Amino acid sequence: MSIIVREALQTDCQGIMDLIMGLAVYEKMEDKVKMKLETLQEDGFGSEKYFKCFVADRQENGASKLIGYALYYYIYSTWEGKCIYMEDFYVSPEYRGKGVGSRLMGSVCKIAVEKKCARVQFSVLGGNKPSIDYYKRRGAIDMTEVEDWHLFRLTGSALEKLAANSNTV
């Protein structure tokens, strides 16, 4: 049994969908997952690509199964320029402790360094102590704890109501 880390292909989308759900269950938010396979395929591999992804592929006796992924996209800091945001990072529980996570996250970080991105950012639930410890051990900084940054969201009717305020020429 070997585990390889590689860039995702369109044919990986079902496996990535399964892992997206695995991560949502782990975060106790599985009811919030509205993603459909066709949307993920189009948005990741269509004419406009909204994300990139590394996958960990367990190969044994000619069969392969995705057991981890790190999905990311470029963001922009008006203070430091191009950065990367790691939207999802997950390894199936039975494959943890083997360094797969480090290889996945390392791949995202390598892209950041190669593309001269100043930062890799990501979000973690405050109650997720094992993940927080994992990230802090690797030198990540909790910007909410240290600088008191809060993440805000506009959605639904509040989003639509504000959209009606636009009078752009």
Place this chain on the structure above:
Amino acid sequence: MPIVVREALQTDCQGIMDLIMELAVYEKMEDQVKMKIETLQEDGFGNEKYFKCFVAERQENGASKLIGYALYYYIYSTWEGKCIYMEDFYVSPEYRGKGVGSRLMGSVCKIAVEKKCARVHFAVLGWNKSSIDYYKRQGAIDLTEVEDWHLFRLTGSALEKMAAKSDTV
């Protein structure tokens, strides 16, 4: 004295740089601004565009000055698909209270609605009560307060150290 809200042009970059610095001073983080005008021009208006921007322009007696901006880019939720992240949103103090902010933020939200983005996200410092109150009045949700999301960052030597763990095939 009319104030026009419009999409930014490359020629607006100096005005946007001035506002980026004003916002950083307001956030008490001006020492963190490393951005240079050539970088902003290239990254916003070059071959690969990392952000989009609306500006509020004050026009009087044939002269114009940028007095506010809202800079944003597309992000991706594996639960809901395409979203928008509003990286910076700022109106110079002397022009507040005139609805310019609502028009700028409204323009970003209108793009979100037109492009079928489920959410507009942004970050606010926890001590910035006046901004927090403003956003909450518009129906925005503090996800750090409500769901305990923390923003993490990897940068500098910690980022490079993680990058060295990559062994992608």
